[in-house]
Amino acid sequence: MSRALGWIWACWAALLVLLATTTGLAFLPLGRWNLVVAIAIASLKALIVVIVFMELRRSSGLVRVFAGAGFLWLMILLGLTGADYANRHEAYIPNAFQRHELPAKR
C-alpha cells in the first residue's frame, strides 16, 4: 500500500506544480502561445490523472482501447467542428444572379 501511496501523492505534488505553472504563465505575454501552453499543461495533468489515479497503467488492453476511443471521438468532434467553422465564408453568389432580381414568389 505504501508504494501506491507514494505514487499517488507524488502525482498530486506534480499536479499542483503544474497548476501553479499554468496560472503563472497565463500572466506572461506569449501571444498565441498562451493558449498552446495552457492546453498542453492541461493535457499533461489529465494524462497524470488518467494513468495513475484512474489506474490505466494497470488496466487491460481492452480498457485502454475504450479510454482511447473516448479521446478519438472527442478529436473527431473538435476536428470536424473546427474544420467547418474555419471554412465558413459568405456564400458565393455569381454576379449574374446579383444583378437581376429574382422572380417574385407566388
Add this chain to the structure above:
Amino acid sequence: MSEASPAFQYATLSQQREAATLGMWAFLATEVLFFGALIAAYSAYRTAWPAEIAAAARHTRVALGAINTAVLLTSSAFMATAVAAEEADRRRPLVLCLLATAVLGLSFIGIKGYEYWLEYREGLVPALNFDFGRYGGIGELFFLFYFFATGLHAVHLTIGIVMVLVLAARIGAGRPPRPPVLRMVGLYWHFVDIVWIFLFPLIYLPGRTG
C-alpha cells in the same frame, strides 16, 4: 472486504472488476463527448471573437479558480488513496479518505457558489441581470458558456459527493458494497476532476496579460 464473492453472473471477482471497469470507461467516453460539445462551441466562439472572449474571461476570479482546481486535485488524490486503502483492507483510513474527498468536493461547490454570488453582484449572469452595456454581446456569450459548463460540472460533482458519502456511510457501518463499486465511483470522480482541469484554463486564464 477481500473475502467478498462476485455477483452471480461472474466467475471471479477479477472478471467482475474487468467488466465493470470496461462499462465505466464506455460511460465516461459518452461524458467526454457531452462536455466535448460544450468545448467545441467555446472553440468556435474563441476563434471568431478572440479579443472579446479574452476581455470577458478577465471578469472571472482567477485566484478562486486556481484554489478550486487545487481543492479538486487534492480530492482526487484522496479518492485514489481510498482505493489503495480498500485494496489493503484497511477500513479506518478508507472511511477517512472518503470523508476527506467529500469535504473537499463540498468546499469546491462552496467556493463556486461564492463566485456565482460575486458574478451576480457584478451583473454578469445572463438571463438574470446581465449588464449588456458594460460587457457586450460576446461577453454574454462567454458567460452563457461559463454558467452552463461550470453548472453542469457542479451537478456532476454533486452526484459524486452523494455517492462518496453513501459509500463512506456503508463502509463505516460495516456493510461495504461489492469490491468494484468504490473503484467505479473513483473513476467517475477522477473524470469530473479532468473536466475541471480543462475548464480551468479555458475559463480563467485567457486575457490575463493585457
